Amino acid sequence: METLSENAAFGGVQGVYKHASDVCNCDMTFGLFLPQEAKDGPVPVLWYLSGLTCTHENAMTKAGAQVWAAEHGIALVFPDTSPRGAGVADDEAYDLGQGAGFYVNATQDPWAPHFRMWDYVAEELPRVIDAAFAIDPERQAITGHSMGGHGALTLAMGLPGRYRSVSAFAPIANPSASDWGRKQLTAYLGADEAAWAPHDATLMMRTGGFDGPILIDQGANDQFLDLLRPEALAGAIAAQRQEASFRMQKGYDHSYFFVSSFMEDHVAFHADALWR
């Protein structure tokens, strides 16, 4: 693993690291914030999955999460959103290919050789981080924004017992019924919609839900509400009697100003679960 940068931040360290990924079959870069408590031993970890077009860097510099992670003594991981590089398939559209991995393991060409973001976030990167840093793998939580909120919710429901809590900012809530989903799930997983069900938070909520608390914030002025379909997930949560807070935030849009405005609440929510 190669250290690309390390900056002192909020009493801890904000690092950026590159490693050869077996799962994605290319080099992958991630950001990791370690609070100062990590000098004394393993700390809980909150995963932050980013949205379309983002790299590891966007949320690391714009979401304002480190200040609250430092306050609660929690590490933050910022994975990239897809495999990257000259040898990796891509598409001209911003919402397919590099920068748009959708947190699935692609089974279709040309994506299958590299686009395995589910296994990368669920299996490989946790091993890489656990081996190199003072992280407590028994205390993990996950959050994300937009496509990353989709990833956080589906990983949390798909890996019972892994994450103590899950939250999301304006998640793609029902991709199999949205243009942010149908195109990508077809490309990555094929036309058989049965393969999509484990990657649709609304469908997963209807058939099981999450064994812990959920917090979701959605801007009422989000310019992508039609694509996100929050009403589908909200209905499923209510029908499932899932422990959850689903908050519609008046006036807020889809930007990082929305994300950062509610980050304090999300980190505190996860801290409650992680330090219990």
Next chain:
Amino acid sequence: METLSENAAFGGVQGVYKHASDVCNCDMTFGLFLPQEAKDGPVPVLWYLSGLTCTHENAMTKAGAQVWAAEHGIALVFPDTSPRGAGVADDEAYDLGQGAGFYVNATQDPWAPHFRMWDYVAEELPRVIDAAFAIDPERQAITGHSMGGHGALTLAMGLPGRYRSVSAFAPIANPSASDWGRKQLTAYLGADEAAWAPHDATLMMRTGGFDGPILIDQGANDQFLDLLRPEALAGAIAAQRQEASFRMQKGYDHSYFFVSSFMEDHVAFHADALWR
């Protein structure tokens, strides 16, 4: 004035606006955060001046100031760092011309027709903002990073009674004795160093100081310490018996991770002065 964007943020609004500047003789763009209290009447305002290569946008998205400004009910202004545009002089170097205005009124060609950032920040932009937004011109404070810290300190000392408090993150503290300064002051103001003195915080401190409190944070691992010359300003502050806190922060560098790590303290420091 044209609204380029407005995003709900921390209960208020983060806006970006463009206006025709008479002083700079070109269009200028600035960011303005208004806390929710501005809906009910004028609020105090904290100016944030940015460093080399920055536009109005960098600190607005990366410095993490809005959360604390919202907590204290204070507006934030993020001016650009220079005039810009096809008709505006520039230089190949990152530290001269567009993105590097140094907060002076240039008297030398080719800079004199546009590079009047002192008057822009001191006179024109305050008028523009006061006319359009709920800002209290009697309650202003100023801060900045690197070249912007230089701007904040020199404006504060050069305009007695204007700002109630001044702070800086890793300011260019003694530009007439630094390669971050001698080149630019020569280009903008000419070779006569007498014209530089009102734009050197250390020299201004030695001959008068500031009629209010000062807070300065400097990273001990800053990669530009030789250019910033914090020791010159720290010595001048002590010799002048200036009311000030000068903090050398172990392990921190010159990045926005350093700035954001101490932003809570800076906004609280200014809030004390602004709400007194």
